[in-house]
Amino acid sequence: MSFNYRRVIIKIGSNVITGPNGLPDTERIAHLVDQIAAIKKHGTEVILVSSGAVASGRSLINVTDKYDAVATRQLLASIGQVKLINTYSNLFEKFKILCSQVLVTKEDFRDRLHYLNMRNCLEILLQHQVIPVINENDVVSVTELMFTDNDELAGLIASMLNAQALIVLTNVNGIYDGDPKLPGSAVIEEVKGDGIDFSSFVSTSRSQFGRGGMITKSTIAQKTAQLGIAVHIANGTTDNILLDVLDNNVIHTRFVPTKKASGKKKWIAHSETAATGVVQVNEGAKTVLISSKASSLLPVGIIKVLSDFKKGEIIKIVDENNKVIGLGLAEYGADKAREFTGKKNQRALVHYDYLYLQG
Numbered sequence: 173m174s175f176n177y178r179r180v181i182i183k184i185g186s187n188v189i190t191g192p193n194g195l196p197d198t199e200r201i202a203h204l205v206d207q208i209a210a211i212k213k214h215g216t217e218v219i220l221v222s223s224g225a226v227a228s229g230r231s232l233i234n235v236t237d238k239y240d241a242v243a244t245r246q247l248l249a250s251i252g253q254v255k256l257i258n259t260y261s262n263l264f265e266k267f268k269i270l271c272s273q274v275l276v277t278k279e280d281f282r283d284r285l286h287y288l289n290m291r292n293c294l295e296i297l298l299q300h301q302v303i304p305v306i307n308e309n310d311v312v313s314v315t316e317l318m319f320t321d322n323d324e325l326a327g328l329i330a331s332m333l334n335a336q337a338l339i340v341l342t343n344v345n346g347i348y349d350g351d352p353k354l355p356g357s358a359v360i361e362e363v364k365g366d367g368i369d370f371s372s373f374v375s376t377s378r379s380q381f382g383r384g385g386m387i388t389k390s391t392i393a394q395k396t397a398q399l400g401i402a403v404h405i406a407n408g409t410t411d412n413i414l415l416d417v418l419d420n421n422v423i424h425t426r427f428v429p430t431k432k433a434s435g436k437k438k439w440i441a442h443s444e445t446a447a448t449g450v451v452q453v454n455e456g457a458k459t460v461l462i463s464s465k466a467s468s469l470l471p472v473g474i475i476k477v478l479s480d481f482k483k484g485e486i487i488k489i490v491d492e493n494n495k496v497i498g499l500g501l502a503e504y505g506a507d508k509a510r511e512f513t514g515k516k517n518q519r520a521l522v523h524y525d526y527l528y529l530q531g
């Protein structure tokens with residue numbers, strides 16, 4: 173093994189651990205666990221984000237159509253998560269590796285203190301050579317409280333833990349430049365830089381049991397790479413895939429990491445749903461903010477405070493067309509920001525260290 177990542181997040185999609193009948197494919201899970209054990213033996217810390225609770229639940233109970241989709245998902249996930257974690261636990265035990273269950277909701281990432289508590293928990297697990305197996309807590313996460321999918325969750329975990337790489341395993345070989353089912357489509361092997369619009373070649377179609385589809389994978393991958401973390405999207409149904417990805421021995425999509433970001437910036441980058449306020453900036457401020465020069469958001473460039481916020485809360489920064497260009501931590505509340513709007517020589521509303529700009 174030639175790779176030199178110190179810490180990797182491995183995300184396994186439902187379709188990887190599910191056979192064509194929708195039921196868990198234990199042989200495939202075992203093959204992935206064998207590889208994870210080898211990666212760990214090599215000295216790399218591994219954090220697993222695994223989908224599959226609902227699929228596992230489906231193998232245990234029959235639910236008739238008369239129940240609504242949300243309740244059915246809760247029922248299946250509640251039963252299935254037990255089976256999923258037991259499967260991992262039994263398989264890791266063969267290598268004398270302990271794994272742990274960590275179930276999270278989007279709410280766990282909103283508040284900085286709560287976020288740090290979660291990070292501490294994962295760090296102590298890693299310090300004790302445990303492999304955390306993370307999944308969304310589907311039993312309590314419903315509708316607007318849900319992550320788009322576990323790809324979003326995996327991106328958050330990768331940023332939170334300062335991982336060097338995130339490997340997303342799905343049921344296709346990577347991101348194709350067209351419909352993966354068409355013979356003329358090819359895997360895009362390297363993605364560099366910001367602002368790529370994937371919607372022109374990635375369709376919104378999802379695999380049979382997946383949730384977010386390739387569009388969320390592309391968006392999350394790009395965002396994560398912009399925070400300095402390499403992202404690999406590869407086919408988890410292929411033999412030896414994890415070791416081959418790490419050894420750069422298989423065709424897949426790799427997002428090249430760009431700039432490094434501080435821990436706080438990483439948290440802010442993933443906090444859009446937690447944002448309370450919105451401020452609109454003029455073209456001049458936008459140009460300065462997105463330039464390579466480090467700049468804070470000054471009141472002189474603000475056109476309007478569009479919604480209220482308090483000091484210390486996350487705010488969205490939008491341009492004149494209301495497009496979100498960044499997120500930041502407010503140094504003061506909306507009232508003061510309104511008072512300073514358009515004025516020169518006032519204190520920055522968002523300091524550069526607490527400003528995340530989208531590519």
Ligand SMILES: Nc1ncnc2c1ncn2[C@@H]1O[C@H](COP(=O)(O)OP(=O)(O)O)[C@@H](O)[C@H]1O
Pocket residue numbers: 184185186187188341342343344346347348349350351352373374375376377378379380381382383384385386387
């Ligand atoms: N351009 C594309 N390249 C690769 N996959 C694509 C593309 N457009 C759509 N897809 C679909 O995205 C699916 C993978 O996403 P998803 O269903 O969320 O999987 P997972 O369960 O692994 O999270 C693929 O099976 C494929 O059908």
Ligand SMILES: N[C@@H](CCC(=O)OP(=O)(O)O)C(=O)O
Pocket residue numbers: 184185186187222223224225226227249307308310320321322323381382383384385
């Ligand atoms: N938390 C759900 C999976 C949700 C999800 O994002 O699925 P996927 O798109 O296959 O990664 C479960 O364990 O069934």
